[in-house]
Amino acid sequence: MxxxxxxxxxxxxxxxxxxxxxxxxxxxxxxxxxxxxxxxxxxxxxxxxxxxxxxxxxxxxxxxxxxxxxxxxxxxxxxxxxxxxxxxxxxxxxxxxxxxxxxxxxxxxxxAEAAFLAPLPAAALDGVGASMARTLCGYGLDSVGRIAAAPLATLQRITGVRTGRELWERARGIDRTRVTPNAAARSIAAERTFPYDELAPERHRRALLSLTEELGARLRGEGQVCRSLALSVRYADRTGYATLTRSRALGEPTAHSAALTALAYRIHESFGFQRARVRGIALRAEGLTDAARASRQLTFDPADERSHRIEEVADRLREKFGPGAVKPAGLAA
Structure with missing residues (x-):
C-alpha cells in the first residue's frame, strides 16, 4: 500500500x-x-x-x-x-x-488543501489573531483564498518579511510543523457552554470564575504556570453567531487562581458587551512553563500569602475528596 x-x-x-x-x-x-x-x-x-x-x-x-x-x-x-x-x-x-x-x-x-482552505476566513489560519485579521481585511484579504492569491511581496510589506512568508505558505496549505510525540502542552484550555443565549452578566462572570478555578487547579496539579490568558466569547449577532478573542499577559507567570480570575474579568470587561446574548465562553492558559523554573515576585501582603496557603490546602482536599470538595463562594449552589 x-x-x-x-x-x-x-x-x-x-x-x-x-x-x-x-x-x-x-x-x-x-x-x-x-x-x-x-x-x-x-x-x-x-x-x-x-x-x-x-x-x-x-x-x-x-x-x-x-x-x-x-x-x-x-x-x-x-x-x-x-x-x-x-x-x-x-x-x-x-x-x-x-x-x-x-x-x-x-x-x-x-x-486539495488550497481548494479546502480558500473559502475560510483569514482568522482561520494559524497565527492570525484578531488584530492581524483586521489588518488583512483592511487590504481586502478577508479570506484564505485571497491571501493565497496575493503576491508574496505584498504580504511581506503588510505583515513583515518572516510573517508574510509564513502566512503565504499556510494559505496554500503548507505547514512545516510536525506531530511531536509526547510534546509538552504549550497551552491548556477549558470552556463553558450555556444551554441558551445567556444575557445575565453575573452568569458570565460565574462561568469565568469556574474556568479560572479549573485551569488553576490543572496547572498546579501538573506543576506548571502560565504567562498569559486568551478569552473567547461566542455570542449572537444579526448574522448568527460570532466569536471575539482577546489575550493579555499576566504580571508574572502564575497558576494562582485568584490572579487568573482577576485577569479574566479584566479581559471580559474590555469587550464592552451591552446585554450580549452569550452562548459560550472559553479560556486558554498560554505560555506554559515549569513552576519550579518560574520566578515569583516577593510580597509583604499578608492577604496574598494567606490566599496562596488556602489554595494549597484546597488542592489537597480536592485531591483527596474530589474536584467538587472545595469551591469558591461565587460557585456555591
Whole structure:
C-alpha cells in the first residue's frame, strides 16, 4: 500500500453524555491512539494529533477506515465519540476537524488543501489573531483564498518579511510543523457552554470564575504556570453567531487562581458587551512553563500569602475528596 495522502489525524473527544473527555479518560484515549502509532501529540483538554502514515501501511487500510476503527474502540471502551479531521499536515487536519461532526471523519487529501482552505476566513489560519485579521481585511484579504492569491511581496510589506512568508505558505496549505510525540502542552484550555443565549452578566462572570478555578487547579496539579490568558466569547449577532478573542499577559507567570480570575474579568470587561446574548465562553492558559523554573515576585501582603496557603490546602482536599470538595463562594449552589 502506498503512503496515504492524508496521513495526519486531529481528533476531538466528546463523551456520549455530553462534554469533553478529560482527566484519566483523556490519558486512556491517548494510550488507545498509541496502540496504532507512536507519533501522538496531546492537545489538551480534549484533542490529539496523530501521524498515522506508518499505521496505514502496517494495517493495510486507508485513512477513513483507520479513523473508523479508532472511533469504534474509543466508543466501546471509554464511552467517548470522536470528530476526526484528516489531512496531509497538522494545520489542515485541525481545520478539517472543525468540519467533522461527532462520529464522522472529514478528509482533505494532498493536493486539495488550497481548494479546502480558500473559502475560510483569514482568522482561520494559524497565527492570525484578531488584530492581524483586521489588518488583512483592511487590504481586502478577508479570506484564505485571497491571501493565497496575493503576491508574496505584498504580504511581506503588510505583515513583515518572516510573517508574510509564513502566512503565504499556510494559505496554500503548507505547514512545516510536525506531530511531536509526547510534546509538552504549550497551552491548556477549558470552556463553558450555556444551554441558551445567556444575557445575565453575573452568569458570565460565574462561568469565568469556574474556568479560572479549573485551569488553576490543572496547572498546579501538573506543576506548571502560565504567562498569559486568551478569552473567547461566542455570542449572537444579526448574522448568527460570532466569536471575539482577546489575550493579555499576566504580571508574572502564575497558576494562582485568584490572579487568573482577576485577569479574566479584566479581559471580559474590555469587550464592552451591552446585554450580549452569550452562548459560550472559553479560556486558554498560554505560555506554559515549569513552576519550579518560574520566578515569583516577593510580597509583604499578608492577604496574598494567606490566599496562596488556602489554595494549597484546597488542592489537597480536592485531591483527596474530589474536584467538587472545595469551591469558591461565587460557585456555591
Amino acid at each position: 502506498t503512503e496515504d495522502p492524508a496521513g495526519v489525524l486531529y481528533l476531538r473527544f466528546r463523551r456520549t453524555a455530553g462534554g469533553p473527555a478529560g482527566g484519566a479518560a483523556y490519558a486512556e484515549l491517548l494510550a488507545l491512539l498509541g496502540a496504532f502509532t507512536p507519533v501522538v501529540e496531546a492537545v489538551p483538554p480534549d484533542g490529539a494529533l496523530a501521524d498515522v502514515g506508518g499505521a496505514l501501511r502496517y494495517f493495510g487500510r486507508d485513512v477513513e477506515d483507520l479513523a473508523s476503527v479508532i472511533r469504534v474502540r474509543a466508543l466501546a471502551l471509554h464511552g467517548v465519540d470522536c470528530a476526526i479531521g484528516a489531512g496531509p499536515n497538522p494545520m489542515v487536519a485541525r481545520l478539517a476537524a472543525r468540519r467533522a461532526a461527532p462520529g464522522t471523519t472529514f478528509v482533505v487529501a494532498r493536493g
